[in-house]
Amino acid sequence: MNTPTPIAEAIQKLSAARPPEGAKAPSGGSAAHAVASVGATLAPWQQYICHACGYIYDEADGDPDSGLAPGTRFADIPDDWACPLCGVTKADFAPYTPPDLTALQAQAACTPLVAARQTPGVVIVGAGRAGWQLAETLRALDAELPITLVTACAGDVYDKPLLSVAVARQLATQKLVRETGAAAAQRLNVRLLAHTHAIRICADTQQLRTTRGTLRYDRLVLAHGAQPALPPSLPAALCWRVNHLGAYLQLRTALGDTPKDVLIVGAGLVGSELANDLALGGHRITLLDVQTEPLARWTAEQAGAQVLQAWQDLPVRFVGGVAVASVEKLQGRYRVTTECGQRFAADQVIAATGLQTPSRLAQGAGLAWQNGIAVAPDTLRTSDPHIHALGDCITINGQASRYIEPIARQARTIAADICGCAPVPYENKPALVRVKTTSLPLTLH
Amino acid sequence: MNAADLPREVTSLPPLSGDALLAAVRAVAQGPLQQQVEAIDRQGHYPAAVLRQLAALGAMSAHLDAPAGPGSYALAIQAMAEVSRVCGATGFMMWCQAVCGLYLQQSGNPALMGEVLADHAGGVGLGGTALSNPMKSYAQIESLLLKATPVAGGYLVNGTLPWVSNLGPDHYFGAIAAVVEGDAPAGKEVMFLLRCDAPGVELRECPSFSAMEGTGTYAVRVKDLFIGADEIMADPAKPTIARIRAAFVMLQCGMAVGITQGAIDSMWAVEPQLGHVNQFLEDRPATLQAELDALTARVMKMAETPFDPSTEFFIDVLDARAHGAELCLRAAQSALMHQGARGYLMSSEVQRRVRESHFVAIVTPAIKHLRKEMARLSTEELPA
Numbered sequence: 001m002n003t004p005t006p007i008a009e010a011i012q013k014l015s016a017a018r019p020p021e022g023a024k025a026p027s028g029g030s031a032a033h034a035v036a037s038v039g040a041t042l043a044p045w046q047q048y049i050c051h052a053c054g055y056i057y058d059e060a061d062g063d064p065d066s067g068l069a070p071g072t073r074f075a076d077i078p079d080d081w082a083c084p085l086c087g088v089t090k091a092d093f094a095p096y097t098p099p100d101l102t103a104l105q106a107q108a109a110c111t112p113l114v115a116a117r118q119t120p121g122v123v124i125v126g127a128g129r130a131g132w133q134l135a136e137t138l139r140a141l142d143a144e145l146p147i148t149l150v151t152a153c154a155g156d157v158y159d160k161p162l163l164s165v166a167v168a169r170q171l172a173t174q175k176l177v178r179e180t181g182a183a184a185a186q187r188l189n190v191r192l193l194a195h196t197h198a199i200r201i202c203a204d205t206q207q208l209r210t211t212r213g214t215l216r217y218d219r220l221v222l223a224h225g226a227q228p229a230l231p232p233s234l235p236a237a238l239c240w241r242v243n244h245l246g247a248y249l250q251l252r253t254a255l256g257d258t259p260k261d262v263l264i265v266g267a268g269l270v271g272s273e274l275a276n277d278l279a280l281g282g283h284r285i286t287l288l289d290v291q292t293e294p295l296a297r298w299t300a301e302q303a304g305a306q307v308l309q310a311w312q313d314l315p316v317r318f319v320g321g322v323a324v325a326s327v328e329k330l331q332g333r334y335r336v337t338t339e340c341g342q343r344f345a346a347d348q349v350i351a352a353t354g355l356q357t358p359s360r361l362a363q364g365a366g367l368a369w370q371n372g373i374a375v376a377p378d379t380l381r382t383s384d385p386h387i388h389a390l391g392d393c394i395t396i397n398g399q400a401s402r403y404i405e406p407i408a409r410q411a412r413t414i415a416a417d418i419c420g421c422a423p424v425p426y427e428n429k430p431a432l433v434r435v436k437t438t439s440l441p442l443t444l445h
Numbered sequence: 446m447n448a449a450d451l452p453r454e455v456t457s458l459p460p461l462s463g464d465a466l467l468a469a470v471r472a473v474a475q476g477p478l479q480q481q482v483e484a485i486d487r488q489g490h491y492p493a494a495v496l497r498q499l500a501a502l503g504a505m506s507a508h509l510d511a512p513a514g515p516g517s518y519a520l521a522i523q524a525m526a527e528v529s530r531v532c533g534a535t536g537f538m539m540w541c542q543a544v545c546g547l548y549l550q551q552s553g554n555p556a557l558m559g560e561v562l563a564d565h566a567g568g569v570g571l572g573g574t575a576l577s578n579p580m581k582s583y584a585q586i587e588s589l590l591l592k593a594t595p596v597a598g599g600y601l602v603n604g605t606l607p608w609v610s611n612l613g614p615d616h617y618f619g620a621i622a623a624v625v626e627g628d629a630p631a632g633k634e635v636m637f638l639l640r641c642d643a644p645g646v647e648l649r650e651c652p653s654f655s656a657m658e659g660t661g662t663y664a665v666r667v668k669d670l671f672i673g674a675d676e677i678m679a680d681p682a683k684p685t686i687a688r689i690r691a692a693f694v695m696l697q698c699g700m701a702v703g704i705t706q707g708a709i710d711s712m713w714a715v716e717p718q719l720g721h722v723n724q725f726l727e728d729r730p731a732t733l734q735a736e737l738d739a740l741t742a743r744v745m746k747m748a749e750t751p752f753d754p755s756t757e758f759f760i761d762v763l764d765a766r767a768h769g770a771e772l773c774l775r776a777a778q779s780a781l782m783h784q785g786a787r788g789y790l791m792s793s794e795v796q797r798r799v800r801e802s803h804f805v806a807i808v809t810p811a812i813k814h815l816r817k818e819m820a821r822l823s824t825e826e827l828p829a
Contacts, residue, residue, distance in 0.1 A: 053786060053787050054784075054787040055787070085790065085792075099713065099714070099716060101713055104716045104717070105713075108724070113729070114725060114726065114727050152824070195820075197819060197820050197823040197824075199764045199823075202739070205735075209764055211816040239828065240827065349828075360757050360760070
């Protein structure tokens with residue numbers, strides 16, 4: 001330990017001069033006055049509080065600024081003494097006992113909390129199909145319910161499936177937005193927080209922390225979807241992912257109006273649909289997959305053989321059974337090298353290597369997690385009774401089902417639960433998948 | 446009454462092996478520091494003796510690895526909280542001293558890791574940090590104020606830093622300069638120890654601060670200062686900054702936790718007299734305490750992995766720091782509402798704490814910087 005500072009020493013001396021706790025006080029002020037020198041060493045110091053301002057006179061400390069030396073008994077203070085803080089007189093002081101914190105806490109716990117400034121209502125995270133669908137369904141059931149929608153993007157309403165057929169259907173990119181986020185928010189009387197990132201759920205206080213402040217909620221609904229799962233060999237700065245309108249529009253701008261060499265990694269549903277659509281737009285497509293044929297998940301239905309047949313007259317080259325080892329940018333173009341040593345040159349690279357649910361929000365709140373946000377199959381509640389989830393971010397019995405069809409039914413289930421209507425149990429059934437390879441549309445099970 | 450008289454139960458920081466250190470820090474905070482807090486706040490008294498005493502206890506080096514064992518960020522944060530509970534300005538200077546020690550240890554430079562670091566950890570040397578500007582530069586908020594021109598054996602540094610804290614004529618601090626070749630940026634930065642008594646360095650008084658008058662804060666004017674191998678902390682600086690940024694921000698949580706706790710103490714202090722009216726206020730002490738306890742537990746968990754390099758972890762740290770600042774503002778404000786007129790006196794710790802809470806909210810990284818950085822780090826990266 002260090003040598004105490006002079007001030008600390010002074011305090012220690014002062015404290016040492018105090019009588020031990022619990023020593024008996026003399027009875028009667030005047031008697032104490034008469035034997036001040038003896039009493040000061042025997043009776044515990046008392047404290048007195050000013051009724052006007054809360055100043056506490058401690059006999060041990062006195063009031064040196066007003067000429068009362070430390071150790072001056074309250075009874076010995078002249079009647080013309082004034083409170084050093086507010087100026088009232090000695091008569092306005094009363095004996096004071098420092099509070100017992102435990103008792104205070106117990107007492108405070110019995111008093112009601114003040115009302116919140118406003119009912120927080122429902123907060124929805126995500127303004128994709130799931131988020132907007134839920135807002136619509138809730139609004140249809142309850143015209144007054146406060147609804148806040150938090151989204152990292154602009155919140156514009158669009159149909160994601162159209163991103164797979166926009167070129168073939170010659171849809172102008174500006175036509176893809178069905179309704180701006182601001183217009184939809186106004187129509188539905190929803191408070192839209194656009195370009196706002198949800199950072200953390202404080203489940204115990206029912207608050208959502210965001211990059212534009214903290215929102216309270218009565219009910220929280222997670223509809224933030226999934227994000228592309230990129231293997232380390234596909235750096236984010238070099239590969240496009242088409243999982244929302246914003247990225248898709250940037251990709252279309254990068255492709256421009258003239259035919260380009262486009263390399264797509266992953267020949268699942270999204271990769272195959274994009275390959276089909278961009279090829280119809282005149283781009284030269286190289287489609288890679290670790291499997292030996294496209295749409296390998298539906299191999300029993302010979303989906304791969306059928307699309308390859310359909311692509312015969314399109315500029316689509318499928319290379320199966322290869323894994324990407326690296327992507328490099330060389331003089332404005334990209335070089336993709338496979339683990340078996342094949343090299344491909346491309347103007348743009350697109351990764352369609354599957355989706356995963358971002359975990360920080362759910363796991364930070366301690367929500368049950370099973371490859372995604374685990375929800376109850378019938379109510380779509382998470383493990384927190386105030387939080388529901390729907391769409392691409394959820395799993396039921398560990399299974400994700402990232403399709404459009406279930407979303408409207410999920411929204412009806414959650415909205416009924418939130419609004420206290422008759423329950424609408426969710427029915428979890430296998431999705432019917434329509435492959436929008438416009439050269440040969442397929443329906444798969 | 447004195448908030449320091451309240452029983453220990455008011456705080457609920459989880460017990461750690463450093464209980465003895467925390468007890469000693471508490472004794473200094475509630476003893477000598479408590480006696481000086483008004484002078485620090487009102488007269489701008491720089492509490493050098495208290496700082497040296499706290500450093501000698503190990504309060505500002507608990508996070509540093511030592512021969513005795515690995516450092517504990519949890520303990521360093523708790524110690525800072527104990528001090529900030531009494532005096533936010535001194536808590537801030539503990540942070541300055543603590544991160545300066547972090548720079549010295551992370552430098553890997555033998556010239557800085559031996560006697561210099563030992564003296565610093567023990568409080569023989571006192572120092573600060575001028576990384577506010579570089580941190581904002583890396584977050585794309587402002588550009589670097591110091592420029593370093595390569596010369597034989599090192600660099601010549603020029604520029605002016607508007608305010609650097611925990612300084613004195615014989616103090617020092619960690620700084621970063623943009624390396625320039627002629628007038629053109631060289632595309633890298635250099636991090637170094639800047640000694641206040643080196644030729645070419647001038648400390649200038651700053652205008653008065655709201656709550657940080659006693660923090661030894663100066664403008665630092667640097668003219669042709671030579672920086673050689675013995676002063677270099679990182680060259681280039683970016684990898685080191687990337688490595689220590691979470692630890693740098695995390696340590697600041699000690700200030701927020703302590704000031705919030707002090708505000709809650711002040712609310713309970715008036716409960717017997719004013720509880721009958723205070724029950725009509727928002728943000729009652731028990732509610733704030735529950736929120737503070739949850740936040741403290743979150744920070745203690747993060748403190749187990751201060752050098753986790755992931756973006757997700759850094760976002761989590763930034764948000765905890767933002768939550769601390771927001772809670773601190775609310776608690777200090779509510780303490781003033783709870784105490785009423787007596788808390789509005791210039792001599793009251795309650796109004797001082799309102800000003801201290803404002804500092805937690807605006808010091809780099811300020812709440813707005815934290816949010817902007819979280820948004821930037823959360824944004825999906827796409828091809829250019």
